[in-house]
Amino acid sequence: MPAKVLINGYGSIGKRVADAVSMQDDMEVIGVTKTKPDFEARLAVEKGYKLFVAIPDKERVKLFEDAGIPVEGTVLDIIEEADIVVDGAPKKIGKQNLENIYKPHKVKAILQGGEKAKDVEDNFNALWSYNRCYGKDYVRVVSCNTTGLCRILYAINSVAEIKKARIVLVRRAADPNDDKTGPVNAITPNPVTVPSHHGPDVVSVVPEFEGKILTSAVIVPTTLMHMHTLMVEIEGNIGKDDVLEAIKKTPRIITVKAEEGFSSTAKIIEYGRDLGRLRYDINELVVWEESINVLENEIFLMQAVHQESIVIPENIDCIRAMLQMEEDNFKSIEKTNKAMGIQ
The missing domain is CATH 3.30.360.10 (Dihydrodipicolinate Reductase; domain 2)
Structure with missing residues (x-):
């Protein structure tokens, strides 16, 4: 069964990770989140992603409804269905999400490079630390x-x-x-x-x-x-x-x-x-x-x-490492690269 991945923060990194996950045959996107009903939120729905509101607040949900952008609920309605969350929130918000959402709901999470190295169990690069991050719960993909x-x-x-x-x-x-x-x-x-x-x-x-x-x-x-x-x-x-x-x-x-x-x-x-x-x-x-x-x-x-995209395949390999889907880092790298068309 494909790994169930939630993208919390469908922005510059999040939307790219969502598309990269969708290219893999061993994982799937079960939802993406946005804080506001902007064009990215609308496009996410048009691309077929289930959209959730990142801030669990009724007034925030109403903003999306008033804008005519359908949502499935808030992040709290989907969080426990996820095998892992890829956090694409702005700098410092990822740490807040870790403490307020991921840890209380006991769901594995990947933070991005804008967060502090000390806030997670380990720091990920597919070439260097895949084995160290294997099976861990909270990992940061470096900048x-x-x-x-x-x-x-x-x-x-x-x-x-x-x-x-x-x-x-x-x-x-x-x-x-x-x-x-x-x-x-x-x-x-x-x-x-x-x-x-x-x-x-x-x-x-x-x-x-x-x-x-x-x-x-x-x-x-x-x-x-x-x-x-x-x-x-x-x-x-x-x-x-x-x-x-x-x-x-x-x-x-x-x-x-x-x-x-x-x-x-x-x-x-x-x-x-x-x-x-x-x-x-x-x-x-x-x-x-x-x-x-x-x-x-x-x-x-x-x-x-290229600052917007170099970390995207790393996020995919980090998912495999944390969920113990593939022991060999080079096999994961090869699988990710082939699916994404990376040289």
Whole structure:
């Protein structure tokens, strides 16, 4: 019988997870929730998802009814039918949902990267911590940037021991649908202190990297993707070809060449459009081949992260791990990738 998945928060992440779950043959979406009767709520119903009100309040239900958007009830009417909940709520709300809904109703739940690592039992990346999260009740899928870093560090670690990594993150200012966040005409240190939180977040997935990862970050006025510049010191000596081969062997990473027209993140997004990807999603980490270089025992490279979609396949694998549906992480990755058309 397919696993019953409830999506609590049908927004940027939630709607993508709902569609990804629907592509799998071993799980199904039993409902999605919204806090307000907006166009996303209406589209969810039109796509065939059962819609529930995220806030269990009669007045809130009436808002949907007045807007002509049919609902099946509130989150409390469906919560106990779920085998697992994927929480897609805004930052900090996921923690509140965990304490006020999921734990009292004894239902497994996946939180997103906007929540704190300490709020859950463990932190998930399919390559690094699948086995640790197997059978656990409350797990956090780490953020888009952390997911990208985990993937590339896995690739490098497969061919050389990492001594330390210095990483600069150039973060997009907002998602494309966000008309409230900036900056519009500035570059903002975020945070202005060094290191940023991204290194410790990687360590929440890969504890053996404690003391080895140092990150800093700035925000720039773009909405399409994040970009990272990595400088990774390793034990021993390997060549550029060894690094490139390791990257190409690692699931959910693709390489592109500037000489073929991939001169910017805008071109990568155009590639997603030309592939016919829904919402032009690029679930894979994207590494520029020309940026890969090895000088003595230090690896350099640049990569791009599509912030809206890179974590979506991770959520699918996390469902399988927590519900003990597949013991082998690579089998789950392969199954997810095939269903979603990921390279």
